[in-house]
Amino acid sequence: MELRGAKIKQQRNKRAIETGHNRTMVAGAVFAVLFMVLAARVVDLSLFNGHQEPRLVKVETSTEIETTRANILDRNGTLIATSLPTDSLFVDSKAFMATGEDATMTARxxxxxxxxxxxxxxxxxxxxxxxFEYLVRNLTPEQKYQVNLxxxxxxxxxxxxxxxxxxxPLVAHVLGYTDVDGRGISGVEKSFDQQLLGPDGNLQLSIDVRVQSVVRAALMETIEExxxxxxxxxxxxxxxxELLALVSLPDFDPNDTSTVKGDAGFNRATKGxxxxxxxxxxxxxxxxxxxGVVTLRDKFDATKPLKIGRFRINDFHGKKRVLTVPEVLVFSSNIGSAQIALEAxxxxxxxxxxxxGLLNTASIxxxxxxxxxxPGNWRKANTMTISYGHGIAVSPLQLTSAIGAVANGGILRQPTLLKTNEADRLPGHRVISEQTSEVMRKLMRLVVLQGSxxxxxxxxxRVGGKTGTADKQEGGRYNRRARISSFAGVFPMDNPKYAILAMVDEPVGIKRTFGYATAGWVAAPIAKKIVDRIGPMLGLQPSSGDEQLYQPGDPLFIKVKG
Incomplete structure (x- = not known):
């Protein structure tokens, strides 16, 4: 009996050991599976999905982050606007508060x-x-490093x-700028906002940064002087x-939107x-x-002022004699111009x-x-004053385009900021005949040779063009101490290619100019600086050969003295 009992006890112990072994194996297998799942999750989190909260952020803003805004280039392929990767700092405030950290100390x-x-x-x-709460957008690499520490x-x-x-700031008023989320706020950044976000590639402008730099520097020098x-x-x-340069001063730095304030954000070239x-x-x-209202041989009496009601039209430096049509233009006679306008x-x-294109808003x-x-009511008096640029206000962009049409054979071209090829260009439309344009080129050259x-x-x-000095209106009256001094011209006159306009707002006379702040002293020299500097850049050969000198009896002859 004792032997049988021992045998039964031995069998029970054996079964208990087998049961324990089986349970241990099962538990080990379960732990192994759990360990494998945990390891796979760690790999998934660290290598593929990142930590939990940024994953949630990516879902919310995936469209904005995945889309890369296209570059903007000048006409020669120079990069003038691009997008760079950066980091923004945000807080998961629930995770932060769970740590018990002091918010004020952390903020400091x-x-x-x-x-x-x-x-x-x-x-x-x-x-x-x-x-998710943004704390600071667009950190520098150094700032990110310091925050991590x-x-x-x-x-x-x-x-x-x-x-x-x-x-x-070189191309600020053309490019405009974007907000912190990369949306265009002004300039071509706004006009082509959707295109720049799309798959169509880079946007290439007509602007030449070399020419833009020359124009800006020459204008800035004069404004300061x-x-x-x-x-x-x-x-x-x-x-x-195509516009190779479009400058408005003062300007701003589109990299720092805090500089877009007041006058700096106002585009004088197109908006003013x-x-x-x-x-x-x-x-x-x-x-x-x-x-056909007048011919070059027609004459107008500029010996005394013209009366318009209680006002009088005078010449700034009048010749006080009868003037031919070329002399009216070259000597810039208001009296003669008003009479020509009355004839028309x-x-x-x-x-x-x-x-x-001066009666409608420009297309750009x-x-x-x-x-x-x-004028609200275009009367005879308006006709007379408009003939010499008073009583009508247009943008420098509009006037540049109009002067280009006077000199290019009589075709008005729509100004554009996009680089174009021949197939894409609009045909333009004729505003004056080729013959008239040819005569006007000669007259424009005479203004530079013998006039203001x-x-x-x-x-x-060889440059041709015309100066313009106009008192500014303030409170419905003209302020003789505040003026616009401008020069509009074309070069080279033997084969006209480019139109130039330089405008200075409220210059003050200086000792060098004998106290004058008129366009001949202020704006005309800007054009000379620009022409001298950009001509070689644009591959233009210097003008050569003798110019035609008009003799007495020729309708283009100008009697300089007397």
């Missing part, structure tokens, strides 16, 4: 690294209870892009309408409209010659100004465009 630590961070707002966001729980980085403008409040400068290809003064005499003369009449004047690929200011535009004359390229 962050502010020591991120000076743009508001202490109060940062403390509020750290304790808001939200899983703090080791604050709940802080994470979101991968984003930042729009960058390598040339700073004459203590002016601002100015504008343009260079346009008169055969295509001004009474441009005697430059309009080119259009007045072209109209009268083209319509109001209806014809309005028709030609419409042809030149940026939203900052100003509408011209026109002498300071625009270049030793290397």
């Amino acid at each position: 630590k962050l502010a020591s690294i991120l000076p743009e961070l508001s202490l109060n707002k940062a403390a509020e966001k750290l304790t808001s209870g939200r899983r 703090l080791g604050i729980p709940g802080l994470h980085f979101q991968r984003e892009e930042r729009r960058t403008y390598p040339h700073g 004459f203590k002016a409040i601002g100015g504008a400068g343009l260079v346009m290809d008169i055969e295509t309408g 409209v001004y009474e441009m003064g005697s430059i309009f005499k080119l259009l007045n003369t072209a109209m009268a010659l083209d319509a 009449g109001t209806d014809l004047q309005r028709e030609y100004l419409g042809r030149f 690929e940026i939203p900052e465009v100003g509408a011209p200011l026109l 535009g002498k300071n625009a004359d270049s030793k290397f390229y």
